[in-house]
Every structure is written in structure tokens, then in C-alpha cells.
Amino acid sequence: DQQVKQNSPSLSVQEGRISILNCDYTNSMFDYFLWYKKYPAEGPTFLISISSIKDKNEDGRFTVFLNKSAKHLSLHIVPSQPGDSAVYFCAASAEGAGKSTFGDGTTLTVKP
């Protein structure tokens, strides 16, 4: 049973437009959600996170939205830049679990 799902394996957007990456989860015990970005041959790097007590967190061009009732979160990147082209992983953790569960990732391509 996959507890964190990213249903879109890939997304292509034009430079300057908005990129929206989606993530769904099934475990209601998850209370902390993170997005990581990964370039080829590198480890993932942390991008932005959100606690379950919030519904929105913003950091520059990146905003994460959390809809707890729908068990859904999304990452908005605006404006998108070619350097944003990477694989984006959604991850979730539950208090006391000591680990994060990752989604399968979405490959974002931003075209100049």
C-alpha cells in the first residue's frame, strides 16, 4: 500500500508560467510534509515543508498548499525557470515515526 502518491510522472511547462505538482497521501497520522528536488547523480535537496497545523507555506517562488480533508498537497512554482527542471519528491512523516515516506516523484521540465 503506497501511502504517498504522486500520480503525474512528468510535467512540462513553459518558462515564466506556473508549475503545479501534486501529491496525495492516505495515512491520516502524517503531520509533516516536505518537498525535495533532485538533479541527476545528486542527492535530493530540501525545498519546502509544511506542518499539518497550516494550510499554506510560502518561500520565494515556491508555495506549498495542504488540504487535510482531501489528504492532498501541492507545490506551486511561479514563475518557473529552466533551472527548476528536476525530479520533485513529496515526502510525509508522522510524529514519533522517525522516518519519512516518499512519493514516486514527478519529473518537471521547464522549457525556455
Place this chain on the structure above:
Amino acid sequence: DTEVTQTPKHLVMGMTNKKSLKCEQHMGHRAMYWYKQKAKKPPELMFVYSYEKLSINESVPSRFSPECPNSSLLNLHLHALQPEDSALYLCASSQPVGKLFFGSGTQLSVL
């Protein structure tokens, strides 16, 4: 220093070899992790050390043996691996709760 350093970056080994992967962080993080990642797949948790004690073993075969000599170092000892163990091995660290800081990984090929 916000880096997690992994060595070696690449490793090729035969099925009878013994090798070790090394990981180091100087951020004062008390949790350290080993992940395995195959191409086009998410990182898959293998082991978690919390305050230098093994807290999670995700049913990893015994041919993988983790070791945490001190709060800054994490090793993964490899012995009698199979070709299907070929993957990118990622080390990460964190405060007990929070975001993970990943190293660049060791690309392992088992022949």
C-alpha cells in the same frame, strides 16, 4: 557546514568482495539514515540511527551491515552483494525531527 559527505562517489564490486560506504556530517544532527535509490524510483529507507543507536531496520538483508562509530559518522558495510543491489546509496542526516540533508550518494555497481 551544511554538507553530508559520502565516499566513494562510485564503486564497482564483485559478488564476493567486501567494501564499505562512508558518510560524515558536522551539523550536529543526531539522526542518520541510509537510503537506496534505483533509477526513476523514490529513495527507499534502509536504516535509521538515532543518537548513535540503530532505531529502524527496514528488513534489509544481512549482506548490508550499518555502523555508527560516533555522532558524525555512518558506515555501510557490504558483503556478498547481488547484481540487483546495484543502485545509488544515499546517506542523510537530520535533527530527530525535520528535513533531511542528503549526501550526493555512492553509485554502486555489483558485477
